[in-house]
Amino acid sequence: MRLGHSGYSDRTVLPWSVREPLTAIDAFAGSRRARSVNTGPPILPKVTAFLKKEQEPAITSSGPPSPLWQTAAVRHLAWLCRAPQLTDAEAGFDLASYLPPDLPQRLARLDAQPQSLEALLAAHPSPRLGFYFERLYQFLLTDLLGWRILLMNEQVREDRRTLGELDFIVENTHDRRIEHHEIAVKFYLGYRHENSTDYWYGPNAKDRLDRKTQRLTDHQCRLTRTPAARQMLADRGITQPPLPRLFMPGYLFYPADRSLASPAGVPPDHDKGTWCRVERLDDAATANWHCLMKPHWLGRYQSSEPPDADNTRAVLASIRAGGAPRLFASMAPRGDGGGWEEAGRTFVVPAQWPEA
Numbered sequence: 001m002r003l004g005h006s007g008y009s010d011r012t013v014l015p016w017s018v019r020e021p022l023t024a025i026d027a028f029a030g031s032r033r034a035r036s037v038n039t040g041p042p043i044l045p046k047v048t049a050f051l052k053k054e055q056e057p058a059i060t061s062s063g064p065p066s067p068l069w070q071t072a073a074v075r076h077l078a079w080l081c082r083a084p085q086l087t088d089a090e091a092g093f094d095l096a097s098y099l100p101p102d103l104p105q106r107l108a109r110l111d112a113q114p115q116s117l118e119a120l121l122a123a124h125p126s127p128r129l130g131f132y133f134e135r136l137y138q139f140l141l142t143d144l145l146g147w148r149i150l151l152m153n154e155q156v157r158e159d160r161r162t163l164g165e166l167d168f169i170v171e172n173t174h175d176r177r178i179e180h181h182e183i184a185v186k187f188y189l190g191y192r193h194e195n196s197t198d199y200w201y202g203p204n205a206k207d208r209l210d211r212k213t214q215r216l217t218d219h220q221c222r223l224t225r226t227p228a229a230r231q232m233l234a235d236r237g238i239t240q241p242p243l244p245r246l247f248m249p250g251y252l253f254y255p256a257d258r259s260l261a262s263p264a265g266v267p268p269d270h271d272k273g274t275w276c277r278v279e280r281l282d283d284a285a286t287a288n289w290h291c292l293m294k295p296h297w298l299g300r301y302q303s304s305e306p307p308d309a310d311n312t313r314a315v316l317a318s319i320r321a322g323g324a325p326r327l328f329a330s331m332a333p334r335g336d337g338g339g340w341e342e343a344g345r346t347f348v349v350p351a352q353w354p355e356a
Contacts, residue, residue: 079299083249180242205354
């Protein structure tokens with residue numbers, strides 16, 4: 001992969017905002033169909049066929065052709081603007097209805113001169129994807145929507161006990177009201193237990209979609225109703241009860257070896273991928289794969305250079321040895337000669353996942 005102006009590569013955790021010539025694609029939830037990848041004969045034809053079937057919805061859209069973003073963070077921000085949510089909760093934030101009509105032009109200008117976004121990210125560096133996502137959302141609210149952030153990451157305490165943390169208290173200047181926004185970006189893998197119960201786990205199997213959604217809707221979004229939160233807001237001059245809003249985009253990964261229904265409460269247009277166990281893969285099936293570092297989990301990935309098969313084999317070997325699950329992008333050449341772009345994504349997990 002060619003380095004950007006600041007010597008950044010996709011294997012570098014920080015910074016995530018530096019420029020990447022010919023290494024970023026449009027992140028509008030996959031606005032152009034990627035060309036198929038000839039990965040060679042796989043070990044399990046049934047698995048590969050299912051991968052292709054499940055990947056298509058995640059990379060197909062009726063949107064405009066994808067520009068080549070020069071700045072990684074702008075690509076991630078563009079995905080955030082268009083990403084479907086993983087919940088249909090009543091408090092769900094309909095971001096699309098507030099986006100400016102000239103959003104593509106504004107993102108293009110930001111891509112050409114990204115200093116304001118880069119400065120925000122550089123002022124709050126963190127290796128955590130969730131924290132990075134918060135900074136992108138902060139930029140979205142203030143610079144793209146023109147709203148005012150009144151409070152951010154404010155803890156609510158009662159006596160000496162912490163009840164929770166308010167992600168954002170914002171002034172929605174469009175509707176002229178105060179809102180409380182809780183946000184998260186999540187990635188879940190669907191798994192069917194022996195009792196035929198389906199659960200959606202995070203890669204580390206400690207987080208679960210149903211529990212996370214319940215926590216956000218039943219606790220986090222209701223924090224401003226507590227007497228402690230109301231008093232804290234009043235002390236800061238916020239007397240109007242905030243309207244709760246929930247924003248939780250991400251990806252759901254379906255098993256490659258069986259059909260699994262989408263979980264209840266998730267809109268059908270969510271971003272999708274597949275997952276499989278490492279022992280079901282061989283070199284031929286993964287020849288065009290690229291291991292994604294966490295900042296590039298947000299939206300479709302692109303590179304100016306072909307995938308590194310040696311690196312992919314090394315990462316897969318670490319998973320076989322009991323390492324953590326890893327996310328891979330299946331890469332295909334762009335038709336315009338602009339390098340390689342993601343055609344689908346697959347989580348690879350060790351043999352005993354999720355029990356281990």
